[in-house]
Amino acid sequence: MEKNIAYTALFAALIAALGLVPKITLAFGVPITAQSLGIMLCGAILGSKRGSLAVLLFLLLVAIGLPLLSGGRGGLGLFFSTTGGFLIGWPVAAFVTGLIVEKWRSASIALVATIASIIGGIIVLYAFGIVGMSIVLDKTLTEAAALMLVFIPGDIIKAVIAGLLTAAIAKSRPASLLSRSAKSA
């Protein structure tokens, strides 16, 4: 019980702290915000239930007015803005990512976590984001999806990084990889 709360709270704080890390620019000039990487890590490391709870806790604090999103943003307005769909999709993305890492144990953790991050952190997340954007901007789903296409390559790189990081955590702190611990199965 204490461990669950501590891990959930610390990962919510980790997502917040990653928002303040300056934007990381990859070798070929693709800027990535570390925060959405944090969402993938939440699912991959904490598993479906605790991962999505950590993201929910983080969003709760953003909603009640703490400036925890990257760039010091926060407050209720963000949930009604064009990218609000992505925020709403975050807990689901973490849940799906975590679920895949929990269930699929036959392949290497790096590969599983990467594919889980792509399915959860890109496919599921973009589904929410595109619906949100099409409502706010009053565009069809296809039009909204076209606007988001440019971000896909950066997010795929992010998913690969999330996979590598999860594998490294599995090696350095195996007991902390709650998504693969016996209890969560």
Next chain:
Amino acid sequence: MISLTSPVETRAHRWPAGLKLSLLCFLTGMLFFIDHLVFHSLFLLAIVVLYALPGREFFSSGWRHLKILWPFILIVALWHLWTGEVEQGAVIVLRMMSAVALANLVTMTTRLSDMIDVVHFLAQPLYRLGLNGRALELAIALVIRMTPVLISKGQKLTWAWRARSNRRSGWRIILPFTVLALDDADHVAEALRARGGLTHLENE
């Protein structure tokens, strides 16, 4: 406290948070059902007046929060100039600005403690379903306490990297950063258990 509540005291600071939030839900819902240009112009104008009433400082900090929308305003403007549906484009832009500005207004005039009370009220049915209310409170407090701790640890990691290399740390810094957070989580869990844990809270 690192909150987005405005330090400029307004009359709305004293209104019940629940009332403000219900009004926000109602008005935002309404915005998405009406497609009338005059209505949306007047609505946004009314919001601008609301922002202007408490004075200049309040207005300019409200404006800063709204500036994140400009790339999307640009996209919508170009799109609708291209397709020739200018009136529809104007409605979309006005509605987007109104919805976000209105929500920010609630954030700016509501204290964190009042918001947390609303969270408690909304979580009541969950408590009955077995969610531990104390656990939620503790988790909120832990996040607020640990975020600055993790940020300062992250900064130290970046400095340590810079002391050893003239290249930027990039994403590699995130691994030690995550490991630090995991270790902190273990220590916090142990400390909680050493102080009696959460089981005694449930019995109270």
